[in-house]
Amino acid sequence: MATELKEQIINTSLFLFEKHGFHGVSVNQIVKASGTSKGGFYHHFQSKDELLFVIHDYFISYVLTNAEKAIVSSTYPTDKLQKIIKSFVTVFDLYKAHISVFYQESTYLKPKYEETIKQKRQTYRDIIFAVIQEGIDLGEFRPEISVSIIGMSIIGMINWSYKWYKKDGEKSIEEIADMYVDFILQSLLTEKAKQNPEFQSYFLHNRLPTGT
Amino acid sequence: MATELKEQIINTSLFLFEKHGFHGVSVNQIVKASGTSKGGFYHHFQSKDELLFVIHDYFISYVLTNAEKAIVSSTYPTDKLQKIIKSFVTVFDLYKAHISVFYQESTYLKPKYEETIKQKRQTYRDIIFAVIQEGIDLGEFRPEISVSIIGMSIIGMINWSYKWYKKDGEKSIEEIADMYVDFILQSLLTEKAKQNPEFQSYFLHNRLPTGT
DNA sequence: GAGCTAAGACCGACTAGTTGGTCTGTTTAA
DNA sequence: TTAAACAGACCAACTAGTCGGTCTTAGCTC
Numbered sequence A, B: 001m002a003t004e005l006k007e008q009i010i011n012t013s014l015f016l017f018e019k020h021g022f023h024g025v026s027v028n029q030i031v032k033a034s035g036t037s038k039g040g041f042y043h044h045f046q047s048k049d050e051l052l053f054v055i056h057d058y059f060i061s062y063v064l065t066n067a068e069k070a071i072v073s074s075t076y077p078t079d080k081l082q083k084i085i086k087s088f089v090t091v092f093d094l095y096k097a098h099i100s101v102f103y104q105e106s107t108y109l110k111p112k113y114e115e116t117i118k119q120k121r122q123t124y125r126d127i128i129f130a131v132i133q134e135g136i137d138l139g140e141f142r143p144e145i146s147v148s149i150i151g152m153s154i155i156g157m158i159n160w161s162y163k164w165y166k167k168d169g170e171k172s173i174e175e176i177a178d179m180y181v182d183f184i185l186q187s188l189l190t191e192k193a194k195q196n197p198e199f200q201s202y203f204l205h206n207r208l209p210t211g212t
Numbered sequence C: 001g002a003g004c005t006a007a008g009a010c011c012g013a014c015t016a017g018t019t020g021g022t023c024t025g026t027t028t029a030a
Numbered sequence D: 001t002t003a004a005a006c007a008g009a010c011c012a013a014c015t016a017g018t019c020g021g022t023c024t025t026a027g028c029t030c
Helices: A004-020 A027-033 A038-044 A048-072 A077-104 A111-137 A147-163 A173-188 A191-195 A197-202 B002-020 B027-033 B038-044 B048-072 B077-104 B111-137 B147-159 B173-188 B191-195 B197-202
Strands: none
Touching: A004 A027, A004 A038, A004 A048, A004 A077, A027 A038, A048 A077, A048 A111, A077 A111, A077 A147, A077 A173, A077 A197, A111 A147, A147 A173, A147 B147, A147 B173, A173 A197, A173 B147, A173 B173, A191 A197, B002 B027, B002 B038, B002 B048, B002 B077, B027 B038, B027 B048, B048 B077, B048 B111, B077 B111, B077 B147, B077 B173, B077 B197, B111 B147, B147 B173, B173 B197, B191 B197
8 A cells, every 4th residue: 555664664663763863773673674665765754854853743743732632621720731731741652653753852843843833832832831821810820820831841741751651550550641730730720729629530549549 | 281182172072062962072073172182082082982071081980079068168968058058159151161071961971981970979979968958957948858858859850950951041040059959948948947047048938139 | 367567665776975984104292 | 211191093893874676566457
């Protein structure tokens, strides 16, 4: 089939890039590992740089779509934030390699590709910032926090997971997501909002106790 | 002087690596930019890989020493954690390039160097984990949290700053550090610990109000 | 159905340029 | 006088990318 080889190349290089980095893997290695040839590779990709872009774009587009879905399906900012966090963290099981490449190798994106990715990334940030701002405005989140700093903290804390998360680790990705939600909401919510029965299920101490 | 050129090479390549990545910079570029020659370079470094290691090791050793100082100078885990956070974040102003290289290019460390760095990194984690565990044991931190997940969340959230922090940004590194401390302690501390007058200064709402 | 055609899919030897690293020196300073 | 500090021409290995060619298959004609 037409796209079979292309996907094969993408998947193979994804794991190679994750392990050895973009410049640590040569086109020769890629074509060998994906069982094709130089010709096959350059039939599907203009350049090695384009391959890197395709991987980046695929991932960020997916994540962005997810976040957009999350914010329209809820009314409370607290719910929105919770959904964004959970949906993003879940991506780790599906696209661990994509994520690693996305965060490790974006330095190597050529300018013409970089622009597109940068924009989508900014859009993602803006969605999160907007939710936090809304939370403050509606009195759910503590007003003394800084939207941008807390926003970046949340993003950073979650993103960093790609450095240590392992599928066969002792905690499932859902458990980890729940801990993130608890951690973040414990800090963001006002005392009053914490009493709201709607949000009780987001707190760990209202659930089964989970230890170290 | 003996070490002058060596330091010159390190500093130059630090900024080159930060911008273009380890493999995005050739030895020729390095020697040109630092005003020396191949001979000069290989007189001071066994290989390009060793240079990368030296940069890594310098940075992690510095950070590690800082954390060790922080934990002996305090008695309360809350204070310890606060000091670790503040001391680490302050490093951003001093060693932004080191940090970027440390997190971006460690993939390219050759195995024989990687081991040393990995160990020091683990030691750093262990220090933080131990402080959190101690906080739980002494009743300052909420018992339902997971030491490792929260530990990695804190590390991630702070580390991620290297992706966006700018020296001439609108917030100083001290302000950002204070926000991290507030964010983290709001979530970690038990209701009772939050009442402890010793810890009041760590919370934003007890300070001058800072907006978005 | 058989026979033909054209185009997309793929192959791999080849190239021009670059890479990290070496080696034979020369300079410097103690 | 001696050893460390540096210089730079040189090299083998590898790099991304090219290009003339072959294979496969869908669609058409009879």
